[in-house]
Amino acid sequence: MPVGTAGAVKSLTPRHLEEVGASIILGNTYHLMLRPGDELIARRGGLHKFIGWNKPMLTDSGGYQVFSLAERRKIDENGVKFRSHLDGTEYVLTPERAVEIQANLGSDISMVLDECPALPSTPDIIERSLEMTARWAARCRERFSTIRNEANGPDPLKMQFGIVQGGTFPELRAKSAELTVAIGFEGYALGGLSVGEPNQVMYEVVETTTPLLPANQPRYLMGVGTPIDLIECVARGIDMFDCVMPTRNARNGQLFTSEGPVNIKNAPYAEDDGPVDPACGCYTCRNFSRAYLSHLYRAGEMTGATLNTLHNLSFYLDTMRRIREAIAFGRFEDFRQEFHRTFTRRALI
Amino acid sequence: MPVGTAGAVKSLTPRHLEEVGASIILGNTYHLMLRPGDELIARRGGLHKFIGWNKPMLTDSGGYQVFSLAERRKIDENGVKFRSHLDGTEYVLTPERAVEIQANLGSDISMVLDECPALPSTPDIIERSLEMTARWAARCRERFSTIRNEANGPDPLKMQFGIVQGGTFPELRAKSAELTVAIGFEGYALGGLSVGEPNQVMYEVVETTTPLLPANQPRYLMGVGTPIDLIECVARGIDMFDCVMPTRNARNGQLFTSEGPVNIKNAPYAEDDGPVDPACGCYTCRNFSRAYLSHLYRAGEMTGATLNTLHNLSFYLDTMRRIREAIAFGRFEDFRQEFHRTFTRRALI
Numbered sequence: 129m130p131v132g133t134a135g136a137v138k139s140l141t142p143r144h145l146e147e148v149g150a151s152i153i154l155g156n157t158y159h160l161m162l163r164p165g166d167e168l169i170a171r172r173g174g175l176h177k178f179i180g181w182n183k184p185m186l187t188d189s190g191g192y193q194v195f196s197l198a199e200r201r202k203i204d205e206n207g208v209k210f211r212s213h214l215d216g217t218e219y220v221l222t223p224e225r226a227v228e229i230q231a232n233l234g235s236d237i238s239m240v241l242d243e244c245p246a247l248p249s250t251p252d253i254i255e256r257s258l259e260m261t262a263r264w265a266a267r268c269r270e271r272f273s274t275i276r277n278e279a280n281g282p283d284p285l286k287m288q289f290g291i292v293q294g295g296t297f298p299e300l301r302a303k304s305a306e307l308t309v310a311i312g313f314e315g316y317a318l319g320g321l322s323v324g325e326p327n328q329v330m331y332e333v334v335e336t337t338t339p340l341l342p343a344n345q346p347r348y349l350m351g352v353g354t355p356i357d358l359i360e361c362v363a364r365g366i367d368m369f370d371c372v373m374p375t376r377n378a379r380n381g382q383l384f385t386s387e388g389p390v391n392i393k394n395a396p397y398a399e400d401d402g403p404v405d406p407a408c409g410c411y412t413c414r415n416f417s418r419a420y421l422s423h424l425y426r427a428g429e430m431t432g433a434t435l436n437t438l439h440n441l442s443f444y445l446d447t448m449r450r451i452r453e454a455i456a457f458g459r460f461e462d463f464r465q466e467f468h469r470t471f472t473r474r475a476l477i
Numbered sequence: 478m479p480v481g482t483a484g485a486v487k488s489l490t491p492r493h494l495e496e497v498g499a500s501i502i503l504g505n506t507y508h509l510m511l512r513p514g515d516e517l518i519a520r521r522g523g524l525h526k527f528i529g530w531n532k533p534m535l536t537d538s539g540g541y542q543v544f545s546l547a548e549r550r551k552i553d554e555n556g557v558k559f560r561s562h563l564d565g566t567e568y569v570l571t572p573e574r575a576v577e578i579q580a581n582l583g584s585d586i587s588m589v590l591d592e593c594p595a596l597p598s599t600p601d602i603i604e605r606s607l608e609m610t611a612r613w614a615a616r617c618r619e620r621f622s623t624i625r626n627e628a629n630g631p632d633p634l635k636m637q638f639g640i641v642q643g644g645t646f647p648e649l650r651a652k653s654a655e656l657t658v659a660i661g662f663e664g665y666a667l668g669g670l671s672v673g674e675p676n677q678v679m680y681e682v683v684e685t686t687t688p689l690l691p692a693n694q695p696r697y698l699m700g701v702g703t704p705i706d707l708i709e710c711v712a713r714g715i716d717m718f719d720c721v722m723p724t725r726n727a728r729n730g731q732l733f734t735s736e737g738p739v740n741i742k743n744a745p746y747a748e749d750d751g752p753v754d755p756a757c758g759c760y761t762c763r764n765f766s767r768a769y770l771s772h773l774y775r776a777g778e779m780t781g782a783t784l785n786t787l788h789n790l791s792f793y794l795d796t797m798r799r800i801r802e803a804i805a806f807g808r809f810e811d812f813r814q815e816f817h818r819t820f821t822r823r824a825l826i
Contacts (some may be wrong), residue, residue: 141780411490415491433488
């Protein structure tokens with residue numbers, strides 16, 4: 129899922145997203161509740177209508193950004209009190225309020241409010257945190273069910289995902305999975321990963337946790353990751369991802385290709401007439417050279433951010449399409465090995 | 478002509494330009510000679526190929542930016558010595574060199590190097606300046622002819638326009654026009670206007686100068702202007718314009734509509750569900766509300782700059798199309814009056 133932080137996938141318009149084949153995008157509840165405000169968006173008919181996106185949209189609960197961006201946080205059983213990083217206004221985000229905001233946004237897949245404990249942390253702290261997250265999840269589910277039952281508008285809340293926490297401890301992940309699955313959601317996410325731990329540790333947590341989640345419901349790994357991460361985590365049972373990496377790195381001049389990442393600002397690309405990725409069929413690769421993208425980056429032209437983002441999202445979504453196809457053909461293991469081989473090629477040259 | 482300063486019309490891709498119906502864009506020689514350099518562009522096969530634009534392109538001579546942006550300028554009969562505003566590198570721009578750079582860029586319409594004296598200035602100074610500009614124009618024409626005759630590549634220089642200077646003094650404009658037309662170019666531009674003088678003064682200069690230029694060749698008013706300026710100067714014999722106003726103002730949140738300009742950042746638009754201009758058929762107006770554009774501006778989202786620029790260029794190019802149509806139907810005077818009436822409507826409410 130491309131990340132549409134504040135009601136826009138940065139540097140792109142919805143038409144670009146359709147072109148790269150995005151079938152769902154993510155909106156950040158924290159950013160939207162602060163500006164322009166979820167009530168304003170509800171008055172506009174919801175986020176889909178407001179931003180001109182008529183395909184599915186997943187919204188996070190706001191929790192992650194409250195813990196990483198907001199100021200003067202105070203957490204207790206009730207929820208979290210914080211001040212906006214924009215203007216210092218005080219807000220209270222409870223599990224119930226997180227669901228209500230996402231209902232105001234008209235989310236297709238809404239997420240429960242979870243606590244994201246700072247890592248590294250002791251098993252004790254993480255266990256107490258995941259227990260509270262489970263109690264918050266139950267409150268979220270109750271509010272979700274009430275809103276869904278009461279809804280008489282055209283767009284009631286459709287799906288809600290629970291979030292499994294537990295740090296990097298397999299037994300705590302297992303406990304969190306058990307508590308969360310017991311509540312019952314339309315899908316399950318793994319939270320609190322890709323926050324600084326080594327890749328192999330993340331892969332192990334994913335590998336030991338996914339078997340504890342229902343096989344016939346979507347499993348979503350939040351905030352991940354590199355192209356290799358996508359493949360390795362699909363291999364371990366993950367269905368959905370979101371990450372700012374393709375869009376943010378595009379703005380910083382890092383472009384993903386089938387042979388590995390390219391830093392377009394590097395000197396050799398200034399006179400390189402080839403496309404970013406000869407294997408890519410996106411608008412950027414069909415029409416522009418590395419030399420031109422290199423120039424746009426150096427000149428600080430926004431057009432460069434648009435063209436780079438278009439390419440990186442094409443690469444990510446194309447990778448996911450190729451994964452699905454390989455699975456359908458029963459050739460995922462071949463695909464996985466071939467992808468590793470080619471994606472590390474540039475580093476070897 | 479939308480302005481593609483440094484090899485890109487800011488916030489847009491070439492596809493957007495085709496969509497709004499741009500049939501020609503302008504490139505800035507000064508910016509491009511500094512970065513990425515005209516030689517590099519020549520090695521890439523010229524500016525059209527480098528930036529992915531296959532329709533006509535006009536390039537200025539670099540003179541205007543040298544006089545407004547560069548540092549430590551020193552002007553004499555030979556040309557102008559200056560330091561880059563980017564890194565302080567010293568350059569020399571002579572009339573011949575200005576033509577050679579534009580040949581490297583593969584310009585379809587190239588401009589002669591002219592001196593742009595600081596205004597206000599005495600008639601004496603302006604007269605000496607326009608005389609040197611005429612001598613420079615003759616040197617530009619000679620270099621242009623030589624390059625065109627020697628060209629064996631696929632894209633020789635195609636057209637060159639002379640530039641009429643003379644400040645706001647009708648007799649000096651007349652003298653400059655006479656000297657410039659005597660050299661003989663494919664078209665003629667009026668330079669040194671829209672530099673701070675009152676609109677009516679500019680209109681008078683245009684009105685008294687255009688009759689002195691060949692009626693069967695294009696007349697180009699450089700760096701102008703507002704929508705009203707376009708109509709008033711077409712009424713006085715101008716065929717072509719360039720201006721950063723539609724693109725720059727878009728990035729600053731000022732949108733042009735048939736009923737006058739709208740500052741999208743103003744409070745009333747935060748909950749305005751209507752399109753920027755109900756009379757406009759551009760992508761932005763077909764799909765997004767003033768409320769959304771207002772939000773994108775406040776949130777500092779680049780997507781807002783893209784959508785705003787798309788609209789403003791649509792409005793400008795549509796205005797020019799309507800002018801051409803009105804002229805073809807023999808109804809330009811009606812159109813002019815109607816445009817004035819509606820374009821000032823918002824200010825009256």
